[in-house]
Structures are given as structure tokens and as C-alpha cells.
Amino acid sequence: MKQQIYTCELQQSTRLSAGTFELALSRPRDFTFQPGQRIRLLDRYRERDYSLVNAPADSSLRLCIRRVPAGSFTASLHAAATGSRFQFSGPHGYFVFRSTSRPAVFVATGTGIAPFASMARAKTRGFTLLHGVKSPDDLYYADLFHATAGTYVPCISGKASTAARWFHGRVTGYVEKELPPGTYDFYLCGRTEMIRDVTWLIDEHFPDSNVYSEIFF
Ligand SMILES: Cc1cc2nc3c(=O)[nH]c(=O)nc-3n(C[C@H](O)[C@H](O)[C@H](O)COP(=O)(O)OP(=O)(O)OC[C@H]3O[C@@H](n4cnc5c(N)ncnc54)[C@H](O)[C@@H]3O)c2cc1C
Structure with a gap:
């Protein structure tokens, strides 16, 4: 067509x-x-x-x-x-939110946050969002997600002040060590390596979860 x-x-x-x-x-x-x-x-x-x-x-x-x-x-x-x-x-693309009884976990690196901003502005609520960036300066749309996410977790992989509101490390570290056990709908968006690594962790730690992904680079 x-x-x-x-x-x-x-x-x-x-x-x-x-x-x-x-x-x-x-x-x-x-x-x-x-x-x-x-x-x-x-x-x-x-x-x-x-x-x-x-x-x-x-x-x-x-x-x-x-x-x-x-x-x-x-x-x-x-x-x-x-x-x-x-x-x-x-x-x-088909990277759209599908509402189910399972909790949704959005995982983004860098500008991979973009589709989740659109979903949040379109009134998707109750999700957990992990945003992986090097520096807190790159937490664009933080106000939007503070207002709309059930749980908003900035994951800072570079040097940053030790503010308690940030997870210090990569999104993979949070998924592996901090995300409570459960069966989730995961939505992953960003770099290939992050999507590969998080998918491995989901296979290992969150059986029967669904995974949707959008690769930027
Ligand atoms: C489905 C999809 C959705 C996308 N959505 C977005 C979006 O919302 N926002 C956004 O910023 N980008 C997004 N991208 C990436 C975007 O399409 C371009 O690939 C990117 O902007 C680079 O274009 P460029 O011409 O400037 O770089 P190029 O001239 O194509 O590349 C220059 C060099 O940088 C490398 N490179 C290319 N892209 C990246 C990157 N992202 N990070 C690191 N190195 C890179 C290349 O391998 C090359 O060596 C998306 C990509 C896909 C496939």
C-alpha cells in the first residue's frame, strides 16, 4: 500500500x-x-x-x-x-499500550522515553517507569511522570548527588535487584543492548510476563 x-x-x-x-x-x-x-x-x-x-x-x-x-x-x-x-x-509501529490486569512496567533509556510521554499525556496511569540516563539533566519530562506514573524511578548511571529519589545505576540493576517479583507487562524502548539485557532478566526473574519492545538504535 x-x-x-x-x-x-x-x-x-x-x-x-x-x-x-x-x-x-x-x-x-x-x-x-x-x-x-x-x-x-x-x-x-x-x-x-x-x-x-x-x-x-x-x-x-x-x-x-x-x-x-x-x-x-x-x-x-x-x-x-x-x-x-x-x-x-x-x-x-505497534508500540502501543495494551491495558490488562497485569501491572505495566515501562523501561526507557535516553530519548526512549518518548512513547511513554505520549502514553502518559493520553491518560495512561498506574504504570511503573524506569528512565535510564547518565545525568539527572537528561530526566526530561520528569514533571509529567511525577504527576502520572504510579512509580517513577530515574536510574542515573553517571556521577550524581546521592539524592534518595534516584536509583544509582542502570535500569538493568533496578530490574534485577529492586523490582518486586511478579508477572508484568513490560514495555522496553531505547538502545538494543538495554532491550537485550532487560529481556534476559525478565526471562530469568519474571516468568510469564509479556514483553513489548521498540528499538531506537
Ligand atoms: C523505531 C525507531 C524510533 C526512533 N525514535 C527516536 C526518537 O524518538 N528520538 C530519537 O532521538 N531517535 C529516535 N530514533 C533514532 C533515529 O531514527 C535516528 O537513527 C537518529 O536520530 C540518528 O540519526 P542521524 O542521521 O543523526 O545519525 P546517523 O548519521 O544515521 O548516524 C551517525 C553515527 O551515529 C550512530 N548512531 C545513530 N543513531 C544513534 C543513536 N541513537 N545513538 C548513538 N549512536 C547512534 C550511527 O551508527 C553512526 O555511526 C528512532 C529509531 C527507530 C528505529
């Missing part, structure tokens, strides 16, 4: 942390999506996928983007001026 191509305009670019920014794009009137889905930005030579962080009813489309060192596409997005036009296809 031929994908519909949409055109949008950059409304705003906002710094979230030293290496991450959020783009607000105008929303084509006929574009709809479910929380957790993504769009594919296109130019003449390249295409790159980005998860939407806004709720489906919002008037702008928002993307949370890590500026990849030596990354060609993210450099152009970071430098784009307000009013720049982009083309995209979508919505893509």
Missing part, C-alpha cells in the same frame, strides 16, 4: 538538555496516531523515525530528539529554523 506523505512546518525547537531537543511541528489536519507510534521524517536522501511525545488530541506534533555526534539527520534537525518545512510518513 502506498504511504501517505504529509507536509509540516517547524513551529518551535526547544532545548531539553545539553544533547537533546524537542521539535514542535504543525499538525496536518488529517493525520492521526495512537500514543506510542512514530513518524518517519523524509528528505531527498534519507529517512529517520521519531516517536511522537504529544497526545493524539494535541494541535502540534512533538518529537524528542537526541543530537547524535556526527549524525547527519539530527544535525540538520538541530539547525533547522522556525518555518522550515518537512515531509513525513506515518503513523508507524
Whole structure:
């Protein structure tokens, strides 16, 4: 089936942390999506996928983007001026929340938090969220998750003050040592290594749980 191509305009670019920014794009009137889905930005030579962080009813489309060192596409997005036009296809993907009787555990590294922000804004509640980042500066959307998560656990793998509200270590450490035994619906989003390692831990420690994953890189 031929994908519909949409055109949008950059409304705003906002710094979230030293290496991450959020783009607000105008929303084509006929574009709809479910929380957790993504769009594919296109130019003449390249295409790159980005998860939407806004709720489906919002008037702008928002993307949370890590500026990849030596990354060609993210450099152009970071430098784009307000009013720049982009083309995209979508919505893509099936990484959507499925409500069941099992508790949901969301596990993200870095910008892998994006689909969970959209789910939270679309009124998904009661989930446990682990957000793995190097520095507390990268805990973007913390206010949103303090207000919406049942349990919000920032996992800081780099040097940070010893504030009790953070887990000091990687998300894998929390899953292995701190997550209470149980049968869960796990949603994993971020880097391949994290998804592989957490999936191994789930196999070992949380039998009969479901695992849904979205790999960014
Ligand atoms: C399903 C899906 C959803 C995605 N959603 C998001 C999102 O919401 N936010 C977001 O920031 N990114 C997301 N990505 C990643 C995004 O699509 C691009 O791959 C990324 O922005 C890099 O593009 P680039 O052209 O700048 O880098 P490239 O020019 O493609 O790569 C430059 C160099 O960096 C390496 N590299 C590429 N990506 C990364 C990375 N993420 N981390 C470390 N090294 C990397 C490459 O191997 C290469 O060596 C998603 C990817 C997928 C597959």
C-alpha cells in the first residue's frame, strides 16, 4: 500500500538538555496516531523515525530528539529554523499500550522515553517507569511522570548527588535487584543492548510476563 506523505512546518525547537531537543511541528489536519507510534521524517536522501511525545488530541506534533555526534539527520534537525518545512510518513509501529490486569512496567533509556510521554499525556496511569540516563539533566519530562506514573524511578548511571529519589545505576540493576517479583507487562524502548539485557532478566526473574519492545538504535 502506498504511504501517505504529509507536509509540516517547524513551529518551535526547544532545548531539553545539553544533547537533546524537542521539535514542535504543525499538525496536518488529517493525520492521526495512537500514543506510542512514530513518524518517519523524509528528505531527498534519507529517512529517520521519531516517536511522537504529544497526545493524539494535541494541535502540534512533538518529537524528542537526541543530537547524535556526527549524525547527519539530527544535525540538520538541530539547525533547522522556525518555518522550515518537512515531509513525513506515518503513523508507524505497534508500540502501543495494551491495558490488562497485569501491572505495566515501562523501561526507557535516553530519548526512549518518548512513547511513554505520549502514553502518559493520553491518560495512561498506574504504570511503573524506569528512565535510564547518565545525568539527572537528561530526566526530561520528569514533571509529567511525577504527576502520572504510579512509580517513577530515574536510574542515573553517571556521577550524581546521592539524592534518595534516584536509583544509582542502570535500569538493568533496578530490574534485577529492586523490582518486586511478579508477572508484568513490560514495555522496553531505547538502545538494543538495554532491550537485550532487560529481556534476559525478565526471562530469568519474571516468568510469564509479556514483553513489548521498540528499538531506537
Ligand atoms: C523505531 C525507531 C524510533 C526512533 N525514535 C527516536 C526518537 O524518538 N528520538 C530519537 O532521538 N531517535 C529516535 N530514533 C533514532 C533515529 O531514527 C535516528 O537513527 C537518529 O536520530 C540518528 O540519526 P542521524 O542521521 O543523526 O545519525 P546517523 O548519521 O544515521 O548516524 C551517525 C553515527 O551515529 C550512530 N548512531 C545513530 N543513531 C544513534 C543513536 N541513537 N545513538 C548513538 N549512536 C547512534 C550511527 O551508527 C553512526 O555511526 C528512532 C529509531 C527507530 C528505529
